[in-house]
Amino acid sequence: MSHQSELISTDINAYLAQHERKELLRLLTCGSVDDGKSTLIGRLLHDSKMIYEDQLESIKADSVKSGTTGDDVDLALLVDGLQAEREQGITIDVAYRYFSTSRRKFIIADTPGHEQYTRNMVTGASTCDLAIILIDARHGVVTQTKRHSFIAALLGIKHILVAVNKMDLVDYREDVFDAIRNDYRSFSANLSIKDVQYLPISALRGDNVVDASVNMPWFRGSTLMHYLENVHIAADRNLTELRFPVQYVNRPTHDFRGYCGTIASGIIHPGDEITVLPSRTPSKIKSIVTSEGELDEAFAPMAVTLTLTDEVDASRGDMIVGTDSLPKTDQKFEAMVVWMAEEPMVPGKQYVVKHTTKKTFGSVSTLLYRVDVNSLERQAAPTLSLNEIGRCKLTLTQPIMHDDYQRNRSTGAFILIDRITNGTVGAGMIVEQRAGDSRADHWDTEPASDKLATSASFVTPDERAARYGQKAVTVLLTGLTGAGKTTTAYALERRLFELGRACTVLDGQNMRKGISKDLGFSADERSENLRRSAEVAKLINDAGLIAICAFVAPNKLARRRAREVIGNERFVVIHLSAPIEVCRQRDQEGLYALADSGQVANFPGVSYPYEAPEKPNLVLPTHEISVSEAVDRIVAFLDKREIIA
Amino acid sequence: MTGYNLTHLKQLEAESIFIIREVAAEFERPVMMYSIGKDSAVMLQLAIKAFHPAKPPFPLLHVDTTWKFRDMIRFRDEYIRDELGLDLIVHTNEEGKRNGVTPFTHGSKKYTDIMKTVALKQALSKHRFDAAFGGARRDEEKSRAKERVYSFRDRNHTWEPKNQRPELWNLYNGAINEGESIRVFPLSNWTELDVWQYIHLEKIPIVPLYFAANRPVVKRNGTLIMVDDDRMELEEGEQPEMKMVRFRTLGCYPLSGAEESTATTLPEIIQEMLLTKYSERQGRLIDYDQSGSMEAKKREGYF
Structure with missing residues (x-):
């Protein structure tokens, strides 16, 4: 195994000293055989010189027999065990591969990509820091890409490397790579992934895997190997909240009681104030015991033995936590x-x-x-x-x-x-849903109390309809920023008011100034803002009034949920269809510029997808018609549907 | 490295200690398989660390085929039993011994089956161990890439691929019924290089056979076999000669191939390993009996 280092033969001690300071990185490779996953892993092992000659000899023989690469060595054969797996009838499997460079030791969790293997991918992902998502440059973002990304995000993987593979088959074209990157970016905005990088490669030819590609001079990013060696993962650990699940109680003598365990998160020192849960017993750390002597400090994920200053009766399954941050x-x-x-x-x-x-x-x-x-x-x-x-x-x-x-x-x-x-x-x-948790998704949250009764009002909807001369509906004006939603909404309100109707406007401004002032602009928070707006619109409708809602509401799913909250027969969707170029020109606050530069994240149409409604009740080309024309058409529609009599 | 970072060896160490403690906490009668080799040496070191200042709360088990190198037995008795004072069980398949089963008379396959696999099962059943630690690593061989940390065995100590459980996070599922058991591999994620580096860093004592020295060897079927005692029957024309050799893996001496080497220190061993072109299992003769033999042995109850 010739790790390519001069030091091995010239100064083995220096080499060992260097290699004793390596970090460990666990990664997951997602993709099917067709995406070149096995070839990529084989390439990493081969190019980092982790293949022994006897192993290489045996795959050279196999390449001739069953390979798909002609005279080249089929590197995929180094890792492909799928056929053997089927023969063995193993249905749950993750294969672990190992390689290392002078900077890091890598553990690859290699899982098949098919839908039936979701559990394998979940298993592999559970311990990984990073996922490589392979995309075939000829096919772009496919269903499988989305599934893999969703599972990676669900399992808490913080770094995703989108490797657009087989660039050699699309003539190493930059526009192909750019289009795939933009596609991925728009769908992945829905997922909460901290760090996404994009890389054009050819695993078969070796472009941008270990060595920079001469075929893609337009790409200025680092190679796959360089990225894997340098991506910053230390900060992914939670070092702020001390959690120490007691694993084993060590009592060799009557005067020693040590709690053995692995620090799940946080940092610990002798003297720190802790609480033992679930008994809520307070104590302090007396010492951190290891076979190399007592430590002044220990942190996740070290395996240590703790002693406490007080006689505490803690046992396996209990948890020692920092008193300042209880779970x-x-x-x-x-x-x-x-x-x-x-x-x-x-x-x-x-x-x-x-x-x-x-x-x-x-x-x-x-x-x-x-x-x-x-x-x-x-x-x-x-x-x-x-x-x-x-x-x-x-x-x-x-x-x-x-x-x-x-x-x-x-x-x-x-x-x-x-x-x-x-x-x-x-x-x-x-x-876990905490108050003010920005990521909370409440569409499906059950009310906190299960003792809520639905009291029937003594005023019926029909009585209200008769009083106001209208059916209480929610009119959602959806469209890109700059499409004219708010302007149209207030003009519509004025017109209806003049016609003697009772109505009111909900928009991003008045919602975010009050009810939603705790929310930011992530995908989840935008969704939560729409949920709250839908609940308010529902109350307005219950009161017999027409609710005019001006929201981008870019997400199909969120709009469907809003419809469920408000009620299908009371929900009217009007799409203001001005295209993005027009909206950009109209944008006086410079929001698009901020979105382009990344200062405003998840901006619909730029860094977040705007999914136009498939079957809106009305489409208004607001780039072609005036505001009053738009209002005329809405009023005509409401009239025709007998919403206003 | 600065700040709150662990080196890869420290992280592997912590993860292995977690596994060892987990087994000690969840099983009634664990045992640690001790083969006297370098992987066993690392595993034992981790067990000692896991329970310091107490001794490991389980015994060691050595399956003695009676054909181990004399150096290995000496190391086992003088260092492990006497100096470290650890609880050591030595088990030999007495029936096999009485019937004169040797690598020379029965062939390596049958011999290994009777004196190792059957012997191991005898010992596990006799002491009713419900968990047995082994020093196997996933990088040793292609078929081990998918081995679990907790490898489930039925009442007959048999490994059934379909019965293996998914392992998520570090939440190992040790649930078994009476009579069933698990094999546990705390070194699953270690590589051969990791093992050697750790031995170097921690100054762990190992059997001298790993270091090059002048030893009497004969060349048989292209492999150098050490003539460790006079039970070795020489074939016609074979004449033991002294060569500077060492062993990359240790087992029964008639089945362990020696390598010509001048490496007499740990850094030199590591250097040699890094520069070699051949994988570790090349020196192990039992893998060559039949293709996929590892898989078959695992099913039968050998590691």
């Missing part, structure tokens, strides 16, 4: 669950729940929805089958100390074990 201790929580077993999930059935070092029993009390991993749409479902993912409410027999998975992988993850078969049947990621 939630609860028997009920919500989680995204991936189903891993042939036997479907049975809501209400008792499973063993393993979370940190604690085992208890629990059941899924409610399956809130299932996510279609291809369309990313939410669907009502009675159960989860193999490879399906859903949002669940769980109830355990004992409380567990947990955090939101995206903030703390160790204390946010759990598995479900079948009590009869002993199999691992489910994998869960806790979703």
Whole structure:
């Protein structure tokens, strides 16, 4: 295994000193065989000189026999075990590969890309820092790309490298790469991924894998290997909240009681004030014991033994935490669950729940929805089958100390074990909703109290309709920024008022000044703002009034959810269809310029997709008609539909 | 490296310690397979670290085929048992021994099956161990790339591919029924280089056979075999000669190929390994019995 370093033969001690300071990076490769995944892994192993001659000899022989690369060595054969897997009947599998450079040791979790292998990808992703998503340059972003990205984001992977492969088959064209990058960017804005990089490569020819490509001088970014060696992952760890699940109590003598465990997050020092949960017993760290002596400091993910200043009766499954930041201790929580077993999930059935070092029993009390991993749409479902993912409410027999998975992988993850078969049947990621949590998604949240009754009003909708001479509807004006939504909305309000109708306007301004002032502009927060607006519009309609809503509402799914909140028969969608070029020209506040430069993120039409409504009740080409013409058409429509008599 | 970063070896160490502690906490009768080799040396070091200042709360088990190098047995008895004072169980398949099963009389396949695989199962059943640590690594061979950290075995110690469980995060599922067991591989994510670097860094004592020295060897089927004692029957024309050799992997001496080498220090061993063109298992004769033999052995209960 000739690690290519002069030092090995000239100064082995210097070489060893250098290699003792390497970091560990775990990565996931996503893509099907057709995307060149195996070829890429083979290329990384080969070019980093991790292939022994006897191994190379054997694949050279195989290349002639079954390879697809003519006279070249088929590097994919180094890693392809799929056929053997099928023969063995192994259905759950992740293959782990190892290679290293002078800077880092790499562990590749290699999983098949097909939909049926969702559980494999989830398994592989659970320990990874980074995912390489392979896209075939000839095909661009496909359904599979979206599925892989969704799963990577769900499993809390913070870095995604989109590798546009087979550039050699599209003549190394920059415009092909650019188009794929833009496509990926617009769909992935819906996912919460911290860091996405794009790279044009040819795994087969070696372009931009280890060596920079001479065929793509237009690309100025780093090579794949350079990126893997340098991507900053240390900051991904949570070092702020101390979580130490007690794994094993060490009592060799009567005067030594040590709590063995791995620091899940945070930093710890002797003297630190801690709380033992769930008993809420306060104490202090007396010492951090290791076989190399006591430490002044320890941090995640070190495996240590702690002693405390007080006689505390803590046992396996308890958690030592920083007194200044307590996790939630609860028997009920919500989680995204991936189903891993042939036997479907049975809501209400008792499973063993393993979370940190604690085992208890629990059941899924409610399956809130299932996510279609291809369309990313939410669907009502009675159960989860193999490879399906859903949002669940769980109830355990004992409380567990947990955090939101995206903030703390160790204390946010759990598995479900079948009590009869002993199999691992489910994998869960806790979703914790905190007040002011910007990422919270409340479309499906059940009210906090289950004691809310629906009191019937003594005034009926018909009586209100008769009083105001109108059907109470919500008119959603959707379109890009600059399409004229707000202007049209207030002109419409004035016209209806003059016609003697009762109505009011909701728009981004008045919502965000009050009810939604805690929200920012991420995809999730935009969705939450629309949800709140829909709830307000519903109340306005309940009062018998017409609600005129001026929102970009770029997301098809969010609009559908708004329709569900308000009621199908009360929801009117009007698309203001001015194209983006016109909207840009009209933009006096310079919002598009800010979006182009990245100062405003997730901007619909620029860095976030605007999904035009498929079947709007009315389309108004606001780049061609005046405001009063637009209002005329809306009033005519409302008249025709007998909304205003 | 600055700030709150761990080196890859420290991170591997922490992860392996987690696995060892998890097994000690969740199983009733764990045992650590101790083969006297370099991987066992690292695994044992990690176990000692995991429970410091106590001793590991489980015994070591050595399956003695009676054909191990004399240096190995000496190291086992003098260092592991006497100096470290660890609880060591040595098990030999007495029936096989009585029937005169040797690598020379029965061939390597049958011999390995009877004296290693069957012996191991005897020992596990006799002591009713429900978890057995092994020092195998995933980088050793292609078929091991998918091996779990917790490898599930049924009542007959058999590995069934369909029964293996997905392993997510570090949430290992150790649920078993009475009579079933698991094999645990805490070094799964270590590579051969990691193992050697760790031995170097931690100054872990290893059997002298890993270092080059003048040893009596004969060349048989293209492999250098050490004549470790007078039980080795020489074939016609074979004359032991002294050569500077060392061993990259250790097992039964008639089945372990020696390499000509001048490496007498750890850095030199590592240097040699990094410059070699051949993978580690080349020196192990048992892999060559039949294609896919590792897979078959695993099913039968060998690691």
